[in-house]
Amino acid sequence: VPNCKDTSDEKGCETMLLDAATYRKEYPPIKKVGEKVIVEVSTFILKMSKFDDLAMSYNVKFVIQLKWFDPNVRYANLKENYLENLVSEEKKKAIWIPPLTFNNTEGNMRISVDEPSSQVFVEKKGSYKVAPLSDILETLYYSGSENYVVLKTEYELNFNCHFDLRCFPFDTQVCGMEVR
Numbered sequence: 201v202p203n204c205k206d207t208s209d210e211k212g213c214e215t216m217l218l219d220a221a222t223y224r225k226e227y228p229p230i231k232k233v234g235e236k237v238i239v240e241v242s243t244f245i246l247k248m249s250k251f252d253d254l255a256m257s258y259n260v261k262f263v264i265q266l267k268w269f270d271p272n273v274r275y276a277n278l279k280e281n282y283l284e285n286l287v288s289e290e291k292k293k294a295i296w297i298p299p300l301t302f303n304n305t306e307g308n309m310r311i312s313v314d315e316p317s318s319q320v321f322v323e324k325k326g327s328y329k330v331a332p333l334s335d336i337l338e339t340l341y342y343s344g345s346e347n348y349v350v351l352k353t354e355y356e357l358n359f360n361c362h363f364d365l366r367c368f369p370f371d372t373q374v375c376g377m378e379v380r
Contacts, residue, residue, distance in 0.1 A: 215322055216291045217341075218273045225296045229270040229344070239298045240267040241379055246354075256363050258375065261356040266298055267323065271345035275322050278342050282323040282350060292320045297351060303378035304360045318353035 228237045242265045250259035273295065278285050287295075297320075301310045326346025331339040361375030 214288065214291070215275055215278065215285050216273055216287045216295070217276055218291065218294065220294065223272055223294065225294060227296065228298075229268075229272045229296055231271055237268055237298070241265070241300075242267075243377060243379075250358070253363055253365060257358050257360050259356065259358050260377065261354070262377075263352060263354050264300070264379075266300075266351045267348045268298065269345050269347070270295065270349050271343070273344040273349075275324075275342040275344065275347055276339050278322055278324040278328075278340070278347065280324060282321045282348075285322040285324065287320040287322065287349075289316075292318070295320070295349065301380045302357060302359070303380055304376070305357055306360070309357065315353065318351055321350045321352070323348040323350050 230237060244263040244265070245260060246263065247261040248258060249261075250257075252258065275285070299310065301308055322342075324342065324347055326343055328340040328342050331341060359375065359377055361373065363371075363373050363375075365371055
């Protein structure tokens with residue numbers, strides 16, 4: 201919360217710290233060749249609608265959440281509640297974000313999760329290191345390899361599903377959202 205009219209009290213309060221000279225958002229955050237980034241994907245379905253038995257499709261409004269470690273960044277002064285560790289729009293645009301493809305949409309839609317409506321947070325999991333005594337702000341630093349980057353964004357998409365209508369109107373359908 202800015203307490204000064206010129207917001208000068210907010211300078212230096214950045215949650216995510218990265219070296220712009222060495223960080224490359226085009227590449228996954230790995231430390232050695234052959235290593236993989238593990239991305240946890242969860243969805244929260246808000247609404248399902250527009251079931252079309254002729255087109256064999258349905259519409260889903262949902263929130264997708266991605267979690268991963270990025271050892272190429274570090275964080276400062278993380279709060280316990282990750283919702284209080286919001287990453288600035290500038291830093292969100294500067295970090296690697298996993299690409300997503302929904303296989304069972306029209307044209308296997310590839311979505312960009314780094315759009316303006318998405319939010320990036322940091323979930324505190326690991327321990328901290330206290331800044332050197334020469335640091336006047338007494339900052340607590342956290343490693344990117346121990347604390348999650350969390351991205352949340354909301355989407356509404358049409359998904360394809362092969363409806364089995366042989367027992368109509370007593371049928372049950374099992375359809376999914378295939379994410380790759």
